[in-house]
Amino acid sequence: MQLNDKIYVAGHRGMVGGAISRRLQTLGYNNLVTRTSAELDLRSQAAVNEFFATEKPEYVFLAAAKVGGIHANNTYRAEFLYDNLIMEANIIHAAHQNGVKKLMFLGSSCIYPKMAPQPLREDSLLTGLLEPTNEPYAIAKIAGIKLCEAYRDQYGANFISVMPTNLYGIGDNYHPENSHVLPALIRRFHEAKENNAPEVTVWGSGTPKREFLYADDLAAACVYLMLHYDGKELVNIGTGEDLTIRELAETVKEVVGYTGALVFDATKPDGTPRKLMDVSKLNNLGWKHSVELKEGLQLAYADFLQKKQMVTL
Numbered sequence: 001m002q003l004n005d006k007i008y009v010a011g012h013r014g015m016v017g018g019a020i021s022r023r024l025q026t027l028g029y030n031n032l033v034t035r036t037s038a039e040l041d042l043r044s045q046a047a048v049n050e051f052f053a054t055e056k057p058e059y060v061f062l063a064a065a066k067v068g069g070i071h072a073n074n075t076y077r078a079e080f081l082y083d084n085l086i087m088e089a090n091i092i093h094a095a096h097q098n099g100v101k102k103l104m105f106l107g108s109s110c111i112y113p114k115m116a117p118q119p120l121r122e123d124s125l126l127t128g129l130l131e132p133t134n135e136p137y138a139i140a141k142i143a144g145i146k147l148c149e150a151y152r153d154q155y156g157a158n159f160i161s162v163m164p165t166n167l168y169g170i171g172d173n174y175h176p177e178n179s180h181v182l183p184a185l186i187r188r189f190h191e192a193k194e195n196n197a198p199e200v201t202v203w204g205s206g207t208p209k210r211e212f213l214y215a216d217d218l219a220a221a222c223v224y225l226m227l228h229y230d231g232k233e234l235v236n237i238g239t240g241e242d243l244t245i246r247e248l249a250e251t252v253k254e255v256v257g258y259t260g261a262l263v264f265d266a267t268k269p270d271g272t273p274r275k276l277m278d279v280s281k282l283n284n285l286g287w288k289h290s291v292e293l294k295e296g297l298q299l300a301y302a303d304f305l306q307k308k309q310m311v312t313l
């Protein structure tokens with residue numbers, strides 16, 4: 001990938017696509033092509049085909065998707081399956097038809113079976129049943145992996161798949177119900193602090209364990225793998241460290257500076273009990289994360305405070 005090669009970052013306004021675009025620009029890549037969903041609805045095959053035929057991107061980062069936390073995944077099950085299936089199918093097929101040199105597909109740690117051995121190894125894919133709350137999203141992501149593999153097997157396409165762990169960072173979604181746990185807790189603790197509320201509610205039992213990677217680290221890993229990895233097998237991207245949701249809540253509480261109590265709402269789903277990535281393959285390829293959770297949380301909270309000035313979250 002040369003500095004003036006044409007690179008399409010699908011989903012560049014999202015948290016991940018934004019971080020990948022920043023990383024590419026920092027490294028000197030100067031020919032990025034982007035479209036918002038209003039300009040190019042990736043669910044339209046005709047529009048995607050026309051875009052690829054006109055723009056002829058040489059490299060593609062596929063970071064556009066319908067994304068959300070446990071509640072959104074479990075509620076909008078049809079859109080999480082349909083939108084994600086059709087977007088990735090349209091892009092991967094058009095990339096093949098238009099001679100894209102290399103494409104990176106972003107999946108998710110939720111593709112692994114709910115009860116797979118921990119830490120989650122890449123070869124656990126399709127070895128057991130999925131977590132029900134995000135099965136539609138996971139099925140779509142597994143289809144994306146298999147599309148990349150199929151175009152590679154049949155046509156020799158250099159399409160690679162990476163599986164990020166739970167992410168957070170600049171430009172995250174702070175919706176009270178539809179977001180992931182980390183941004184949801186930043187907002188809830190911040191509002192409780194502002195309102196002097198005596199307690200903050202955390203969904204579920206607090207016992208599930210999750211791993212969190214700062215989005216700019218994820219972006220650095222994605223660009224690194226785009227430059228250094230051409231294999232068929234997926235690659236996990238994470239830190240290899242996790243903590244319970246209760247421990248996460250305590251840490252967010254401390255970073256935000258809230259002094260009240262925590263209560264747990266057992267009526268809300270816990271989801272997968274644990275999703276710790278085995279990152280030995282990534283580490284052996286020469287990449288390791290650099291932003292630890294506490295530092296990343298401080299950066300994310302600063303971003304939240306800044307965005308709050310500009311928009312009603």
Ligand SMILES: NC(=O)C1=CN([C@@H]2O[C@H](COP(=O)(O)OP(=O)(O)OC[C@H]3O[C@@H](n4cnc5c(N)ncnc54)[C@H](OP(=O)(O)O)[C@@H]3O)[C@@H](O)[C@H]2O)C=CC1
Nearest residue numbers: 011013014015016036037041042064065067108164166167
């Ligand atoms: N966030 C996380 O914790 C994790 C994310 N991932 C993966 O990373 C990728 C990016 O996620 P993230 O950045 O968090 O998500 P965001 O919701 O922040 O961004 C998603 C992007 O997708 C674009 N998009 C959605 N629907 C359409 C559409 N119909 N047509 C065109 N563009 C569309 C949006 O474009 P626009 O802004 O223009 O509307 C948006 O910029 C996804 O593949 C996700 O599965 C994987 C693991 C964890």
Ligand SMILES: C[C@H]1O[C@H](OP(=O)(O)OP(=O)(O)OC[C@H]2O[C@@H](n3cnc4c(=O)[nH]c(N)nc43)[C@H](O)[C@@H]2O)[C@@H](O)[C@@H](O)C1=O
Nearest residue numbers: 069070073108110134179180181184202203204269270271
């Ligand atoms: C990235 C990943 O994200 C999703 O999976 P998830 O890891 O279960 O996502 P989550 O961040 O929403 O929840 C993590 C844990 O945290 C608890 N929790 C507490 N309090 C809040 C809370 O206020 N909001 C949310 N969302 N969760 C909360 C919550 O009950 C759960 O136990 C997938 O659907 C799929 O999209 C995917 O790939």
